[in-house]
Amino acid sequence: MYNKRTLLIDHVKDHATIYIFMAILFLTGIIFGAIIVNSMNFIQKQDLFFYLERFFGGITADEQAANNAILKDSFFYHVKYLFILFVLGLSVIGLPVVWILLFLKGMIVGFSVGFMVNQMNMKGLFLASMSIAPQNIIIIPIYITAGSLSMIFSLTLLAKLFSRRMSQPVLHPLGKYVTAFASLIALSLAAAVMEAYVANEAMEMIIKSFYKQQ
Secondary structure, eight states: OHHHHHHHHHHHHHTHHHHHHHHHHHHHHHHHHHHHHHHSOHHHHHHHHHHHHHHHHHHHTTOSOOHHHHHHHHHHHHHHHHHHHHHHHTSGGGHHHHHHHHHHHHHHHHHHHHHHHHHHHHHHHHHHHHHTHHHHHHHHHHHHHHHHHHHHHHHHHHHHHSSSOTTOOOHHHHHHHHHHHHHHHHHHHHHHHHIIIIIHHHHHHHHHHHHHHO
């Protein structure tokens, strides 16, 4: 156990630049998403908020999806997203796509939170903190780690490709790569559970309380 922890610490230290780069890329996406909200005109915001209110209306009418269905959809979404990052890491040419996907994920989070706050003020901030934040506290580090591992493995393949020692085995780093992504997929289940049974319930309760106040 101690050796595994030491190896993990050494791994993070050796590739700290990549992890920091991915974290900054994700944060840049969040900022860009918030900027997009501010750049929208009044009509665009009203049209989008109309659909959001219809969604809220469905929740107050008890038409939202069941928790088990949300759990299933959320988990399979995370699995597909992580699998795409995994496959892109197997090819050097897929590395720019990894950056784009991580940036887009951050942009979606930033846009979602920014739009709620822009349209609903403090109520929107409270709603976002209860309905978006819980699962993202878990899933954001998972995505940043997945993107970093994908980039590390791509660079490893690139180094071996241009190395004079072409006979260097790739199976050992590949095995570690597969194991790491399997662990991330398992951890993403916790984020799906959080979304289905914590964030969804909190969102339903908060939205119904908003409509009662009206």
